[in-house]
Amino acid sequence: MAMAIRVFLLLLLFLSSSNLTFSLYEDQVGLMDWHQQYIGKVKHAVFHTQKAGRKRVVVSTEENVVASLDLRHGEIFWRHVLGTNDAIDQIDIALGKYVIALSSEGSILRAWNLPDGQMVWESFLPGSKPSKALLSIPANLKVNKDNVILTYSNGCLHAVSSIDGEVLWKKELATEGIEVQQLVHPLGSDIIYAVGFVGSSQFDVYQINAKNGELLKHDSAAFSSGFSGEMSLVSSDTLVALDATRSILVPINFRDGEITIHQAHVSDLFEDSSATAVILPSKLTGMVALKISSIIVFIKVADEGKLEVVDKIDHAAAVSDGILFSEDQQAFGLVQHVGSKIHLTVKLGHDWSSDLLKESFEMDHQRGLVHKVFINNYIRTDRSYGFRALIVMEDHSLLLLQQGAVVWSREDGLASIIDVATSELPVKNDGVSVAKVEHNLFEWLKGHILKLKGTLMLASPEDVAAIQRIRLKSSEKSKMTRDHNGFRKLLIVLTKAGKLCALHTGDGRIVWSLLLHSLHKSEACESPTGLNVYQWQVPHHHVMDENPSILVVGRCGLSPDAPGILSIVDTYTGKELNSLGPVHSIVQIIPLPFTDPTEQRLHLLIDADRRAHLYPRTPEAIGIFQREFANIYWYSVEADSGIIRGHVLKSNCILEVADEYCFETKDLWSIVFPSESEKIIATVTRKLNEVVHTQAKVIADQEVMYKYVSKNLLFVATVAPKAIGEIGSVTPEESWLVVYLIDTVTGRILHRMTHHGSQGPVHAVFSENWVVYHYFNLRAHRYEMSVIEIYDQSRADNKDVWKLVLGKHNLTSPISSYSRPEIITKSQSYFFTHSVNTIAVTSTAKGITSKQLLIGTIGDQVLALDKRFLDPRRSINPTQAEREEGIIPLTDSFPIIPQSYVTHALKVEGLRGIVTVPTKLESTTLIFSYGVDLYFTRLAPSKTYDSLTEDFSYALLLITIVALVVAIFVTWVLSERKELQEKWR
């Protein structure tokens, strides 16, 4: 018996100790977290297939990533994410082993080792004035046995050694006034031609000695009609330009220092006389590709500037650059859309009629149009030439086509997420299938047969893989139904390409994806951009049978007064239910805390003329809205002019067409920051859906402090206009940071505080009754974090129990913003080691669990920091009572424990945002962080106090209980027997 108790106690002890561990064990990685690596939309691709065991392609992307991908599987060998303002201009491969990238408008040239991605060298190429950035790596140009890289950037021509990145010579060309468009190096010669325009109507050629940068010859020719600035090189001495009106093609020959300019009207070549042409950037030999209205025209350029139309393509299509695939044969690729299929054609450069390759592929229409194509040749097993094509689609995905099949595809649109919303999964019993994931009976049988095979050791490797897949799919975490704890959800993400993807929180797979039709480029909407995603309908209770839906808000163009686009998407099926647009402009979207009988949330959209538009446009919504008409307030921040205004609704719009869903507004209050001393750099509010569990805080000496919990608080940070630049650009004396807490109903400034000698960038998070912000302290030369907590004094006298008993308290009376608030604020600052990308805070279902701050550090990791460290009541020597309350003695900086990194060993490259979602289990919160990479995990800020850990051994518990029961019986029987024996004695 005693033994059993001891075992039980030991077990308890073991359990409690295992619960206390906060960080992960190595083998727990990947159990509840997932990490996906992306690169973004590919801009350039360079294939490297010669003599390499592992075929690879080097790409640069719009997310400023240089990556080396496996051509067989599309995996990333290595990847470098450059900074946000270090855009890549060109990439190439030098010496067959170095990846060369020119970035930051040509001012930085870097080389990485191709096999492993180690940086070899880095050079800064200064220049006098910004210009086009060009990179050219001539094949056989050697200066002192050193292969040369030629770059033109910032008005300077540089020859850089490819071995160590040393600048061999430098030639300033911008002083001559030329805008260099192309660098030409004819094969086998020592002369470099820099061609370009001077002004708008002069064409110039500079001949430069490649050995030492000496200027050999300078020729120029004037062209009276002027140039549009575009040009395409057709051969080493011929190029085609466009005149200023884009209606005349200008072939230019510059052989041996003689410039001959010809002219050909586009209308002569092509019937449509009014059309204007655009030169496509594809580099073809002896040919130029033009885009005239929506038709692509290929024009052959013969000697003496004779032009000849070869073909016209009126489908949406993309053209690759020409490649040299055998001794002297050129080929280029052409991808066309025909119906739901795409056709890949590889043509010989000089012979249009013959096709080297013609293949067609079935293409998911959710990927949209082909944007870019890169082709590469290889030698087949039968010694003939084969071609593969890398295509970039409208949704930024990357696909490799070879031998009539899509070899691999990468969803790189997920590298540019704009906004995230979450959706619950269907409830289990009603069997709603989400995008046909639940398999039918036949599949079920097949699965079981497979499993049987597996257990009988009869399975082939493919079968084993299939079994593993089924197991993963049927494992608890990746099911397509709602779970008891609320861990399984759908993350609906909107990407820059205008595509919605639903990611499963269990394993991060894409459940459905939708290229939004309304965010598609059309005549009505030239450059649509997605803005935000909002919860439109979250059904529960009486409308359980409806599917939840989300509202996607977009805009035609970048300016805030561009017409808006609205789209409602079902989150279970991924179908667009309804789309509106282009409608009025959208400046601000306010989700109201009201829902109509079908649980559709009311939204108020503010346009550029400060009119408010109500959605959904139903009579029920108007009915609900009219009831709350007088109680709707909002604010707008004009960061440029430094004014914050409060607004209220006035009456229906006075328009030509009566619109009962449109309302005029009026200004209620305004705060004008003095423009010479303050500039708004950050505004933060509380999350709308945040739950606060307790309004009071019991402090050490049995006192109660009431939190000032208001949904209408706005945190504003302003800095001195001089200090808007980078850190260190101003002295501490002329820079300051002012923080404000503003009630957005009345415009009352509740708190105002100046940090002298501090500057931005400011990152802040607002939750419950506190705000935490991060900034730079110039005096201390360190980053700082400050906390402000707000407490309500007007309810402080409710502590009297008798008042509570007699009902003389004011706890239940409604709180009005028009009452003069009696608040006290407490504040404290601490040093913080890291600079910060973004700050978020954990959120749980009921708000009982203590909070953790999630800090996206500059190292692209997410750090979880307990809110207890940011408590203004901390002091150097807390009293005994305060210690018992859990107040940590004051230190000047935070302890950063390596185990508190939520992302453990991983990095979320280019981290931009952190989203926290509460689960049904109070202790737990879901965290989704996104940037170029995606990372998802589950976090329990106060440990999982309301559930057993996943690795809890129920068997051991059962065995123990059974053993105990057995032991009780055995001992009972034994004692009975003994007693009987005793009695018989």
Added chain:
Amino acid sequence: MRAKKLRFSHSDLFFLCICFSLLVSSPSLAFQSDELLADDEEFGLEGGRSPPDLDLSIPTRFSPPPSQPTTRAHTTRKRSSDPDSDSKVQLSLEHAFGDSSDFSPAGTFTARLKTWSHGGQTLTKLRFSRNSFTKTEEQEFKKLLEADDFYRIRVPSDVLSPPGRDYIISSVKARCLPRDGLDEHFVIHMDGVNILAVNYGSPGACPYPRQLKLPAKWSFNSHTVLKNSEVAPRTLSFAEEILGGENVEGEEGVKPLERPFWAKYWMYLIPLGLIVMNAITQAMNMPEEQAAGQSAAQPQAAIPRGQGGTAVRRR
């Protein structure tokens, strides 16, 4: 600081006396106003510690001569002969009733503009004179009360060159103001000579289901507070305190923590308690058993038998 406070409280007293005498002497109570007399040093001391509480509103009542001109915003800067270069500054308060009406003058703030040696300028000694409502304004205000609409005020954002970049607007539900008279409370947030914001409202609570209540007297009872920015508490630098902290910790290590008696000895006390309880129950049972033993000899008989058993085994 204390000495200065005292001095000013004297002046306050003096001023109060004057006001009181004015109050007593003038029979017509057409207008009442409060003013703030603020310490010069309390505002705009850059880098200095912020005063503990800026809410030093001292309501005083006086009635201005009825012939006071209700002029629009005119800033008069009278260069005084004072070497500290103080000058008077006036800014007008304007009000509007509802959406339709335009802003019209409602009162004047007067303050002294103090120029500091380092070039900064601050306002001190803010006084406010409120114009009383005219009959039409009274009617308009009554309409606002009935409709539960907003009463709006505005001031220029720049004191020296009104209206500055824009007017500062503030509003309040009209039903929040009437009490005995019309109670209003201004908090003016300043930054040098710029006004950032005016928080306008009732001085106390304005409970939500706002009741329609007409004021007994159509006269204003105004409170004004001038507020400048507080300076954030400096982050503690522990450079020299680390050593001290260690010392403290060392001392703590030497001196064991004072724990209550119960926390210290609970492991002894619980068994002791159990034993005591056991003993008590034993003692309680004893008399019972004795009583029972007398009636039935069986248990008592069992003991000798047991003893006998052991005796047998021993043998």
